[in-house]
Amino acid sequence: METILSSAAKTVAIGPGRPVCIIGERINPTGRRALAAEMASGNLERVGADALAQVAAGASVLDVNAGIPMVDEPALLAEVIEIVQSVTEVPLCIDSSVVEALDRGLEVYQGRALVNSVTGESDRMEAVFPLVARHEAAVIGLVMDEDGIPESAEKRLAVARTILNRAGEHGIPAADVLIDPLVLPVGASPEAGRVALETLRLVTSELGLNTVCGASNVSFGLPGRPALNSAFLSMTAASGITAVITNPLDETSRTGILAGDLLMGHDEHCMNWIATHRAAAAEA
Amino acid sequence: METILSSAAKTVAIGPGRPVCIIGERINPTGRRALAAEMASGNLERVGADALAQVAAGASVLDVNAGIPMVDEPALLAEVIEIVQSVTEVPLCIDSSVVEALDRGLEVYQGRALVNSVTGESDRMEAVFPLVARHEAAVIGLVMDEDGIPESAEKRLAVARTILNRAGEHGIPAADVLIDPLVLPVGASPEAGRVALETLRLVTSELGLNTVCGASNVSFGLPGRPALNSAFLSMTAASGITAVITNPLDETSRTGILAGDLLMGHDEHCMNWIATHRAAAAEA
Numbered sequence: 001m002e003t004i005l006s007s008a009a010k011t012v013a014i015g016p017g018r019p020v021c022i023i024g025e026r027i028n029p030t031g032r033r034a035l036a037a038e039m040a041s042g043n044l045e046r047v048g049a050d051a052l053a054q055v056a057a058g059a060s061v062l063d064v065n066a067g068i069p070m071v072d073e074p075a076l077l078a079e080v081i082e083i084v085q086s087v088t089e090v091p092l093c094i095d096s097s098v099v100e101a102l103d104r105g106l107e108v109y110q111g112r113a114l115v116n117s118v119t120g121e122s123d124r125m126e127a128v129f130p131l132v133a134r135h136e137a138a139v140i141g142l143v144m145d146e147d148g149i150p151e152s153a154e155k156r157l158a159v160a161r162t163i164l165n166r167a168g169e170h171g172i173p174a175a176d177v178l179i180d181p182l183v184l185p186v187g188a189s190p191e192a193g194r195v196a197l198e199t200l201r202l203v204t205s206e207l208g209l210n211t212v213c214g215a216s217n218v219s220f221g222l223p224g225r226p227a228l229n230s231a232f233l234s235m236t237a238a239s240g241i242t243a244v245i246t247n248p249l250d251e252t253s254r255t256g257i258l259a260g261d262l263l264m265g266h267d268e269h270c271m272n273w274i275a276t277h278r279a280a281a282a283e284a
Numbered sequence: 285m286e287t288i289l290s291s292a293a294k295t296v297a298i299g300p301g302r303p304v305c306i307i308g309e310r311i312n313p314t315g316r317r318a319l320a321a322e323m324a325s326g327n328l329e330r331v332g333a334d335a336l337a338q339v340a341a342g343a344s345v346l347d348v349n350a351g352i353p354m355v356d357e358p359a360l361l362a363e364v365i366e367i368v369q370s371v372t373e374v375p376l377c378i379d380s381s382v383v384e385a386l387d388r389g390l391e392v393y394q395g396r397a398l399v400n401s402v403t404g405e406s407d408r409m410e411a412v413f414p415l416v417a418r419h420e421a422a423v424i425g426l427v428m429d430e431d432g433i434p435e436s437a438e439k440r441l442a443v444a445r446t447i448l449n450r451a452g453e454h455g456i457p458a459a460d461v462l463i464d465p466l467v468l469p470v471g472a473s474p475e476a477g478r479v480a481l482e483t484l485r486l487v488t489s490e491l492g493l494n495t496v497c498g499a500s501n502v503s504f505g506l507p508g509r510p511a512l513n514s515a516f517l518s519m520t521a522a523s524g525i526t527a528v529i530t531n532p533l534d535e536t537s538r539t540g541i542l543a544g545d546l547l548m549g550h551d552e553h554c555m556n557w558i559a560t561h562r563a564a565a566a567e568a
Binding site for chain 1: 470471474475476477478481502506507508511512514515516518519521522523539540543544546547548549551552554557558560561562565
């Protein structure tokens with residue numbers, strides 16, 4: 001099953017058997033104070049530069065988030081989308097917890113976007129799915145509902161199934177629903193990594209859906225975070241992941257993704273791996 | 285299910301839910317010309333030093349191999365085992381393709397050894413299992429038989445089942461049979477990594493056996509081998525591996541193993557991971 005995203009000029013397919021789709025996470029003011037201040041004041045120069053840098057580093061899709069306290073998020077997100085689409089051709093992942101911001105973002109977006117995100121909470125699904133359906137977009141479903149984040153992989157699978165079914169009722173095909181297994185920090189919860197990986201495996205084998213996750217959360221609070229994130233990215237590949245939301249400028253993480261692709265047989269003739277090593281050798 | 289190995293003074297348990305057991309691979313003349321020349325001339329000083337260095341670097345078990353062309357392997361292997369057992373307390377993995385060498389090695393070994401290895405070939409099983417049973421040792425079964433190495437994970441599982449059943453006929457309990465899924469180079473065979481990982485998962489879930497593999501073979505012929513080996517070691521953890529045969533002095537590989545343990549919830553209170561980073565920080 002393939003998820004097809006597009007911009008006006010470019011199409012990207014996400015699915016099993018392909019290299020993992022890298023969704024660049026940098027255009028997000030959360031935790032980036034300088035960027036947040038610039039964005040709040042209407043200066044979007046760094047947004048454009050971040051877009052170009054991430055695409056150069058291997059991102060096939062860019063996540064765009066404009067969540068800044070006290071700022072008109074719908075208007076800012078729409079502006080960010082227009083800027084990013086004016087400098088790059090990659091499809092975008094429109095990221096907000098504010099339904100009106102998703103709506104405005106989808107209105108100005110050129111192509112088939114990925115919406116980040118919906119949960120298994122009934123009122124969220126009823127608010128987000130009509131937008132996704134109207135714009136023929138794809139959507140990321142987080143495996144949590146009114147009762148919070150289930151502890152077991154089996155219960156997370158059940159939430160994924162609920163999201164899939166409800167999406168279907170809105171006319172959204174299964175190929176356009178990606179599931180995020182929710183990766184919590186292993187430092188606080190030792191089961192967190194194993195449960196997320198098992199959820200990936202179950203969603204892939206039982207529902208046949210594409211999957212996506214962020215990796216950096218898993219190492220929160222621990223030393224050696226780049227090495228942990230990189231190892232986790234390789235492990236998600238072994239569990240069937242099809243897309244990751246990450247910082248492509250982080251070379252350690254990128255190595256984990258490319259190694260995972262190669263070791264799963266998804267890097268044809270080892271071309272991406274070898275090209276990356278040639279480029280690194282040329283720089284050295 | 286736990287595999288219990290021992291020396292005269294020390295017991296090691298291998299099984300799910302524990303950190304992956306690191307079996308040090310360095311005491312092996314294959315590909316180490318200087319070591320081979322020394323061993324052939326009866327100089328076993330480096331063998332003792334390699335044993336200590338590997339244990340200091342985190343090996344819980346040491347593989348010992350004395351396969352040198354034109355050398356009396358049974359006599360040399362017995363001597364190597366005696367030297368290694370005189371300098372360290374960790375249990376040993378007695379490694380030879382020569383049945384008489386396994387026999388002599390088991391005769392002199394103090395404790396419960398791991399025998400490396402048997403295959404699913406009937407004559408190998410009939411030669412090796414009686415030794416394993418008589419010495420109450422554990423044994424590594426390679427998933428290949430008279431027809432070679434099966435291409436699919438399902439067929440490798442079938443060979444593992446044959447090995448398990450035949451071992452049972454010789455009175456060897458399932459806990460003492462570890463399966464090696466056979467990791468071939470991905471550079472030559474793009475499916476190699478995925479098939480090995482799927483075999484690990486099937487052997488674990490269908491037979492409940494412990495598993496072991498070497499990781500360095502997977503990267504043969506490719507650039508960036510340490511990063512690939514490290515990623516693959518993390519991926520085997522995600523697929524349920526319980527022991528790896530590797531060089532613990534290779535820090536990149538060791539990072540992949542420790543990250544895998546932590547991310548699977550097998551590093552209690554993240555102690556091994558944090559201790560390794562404190563030691564690295566103290567050295568820097």
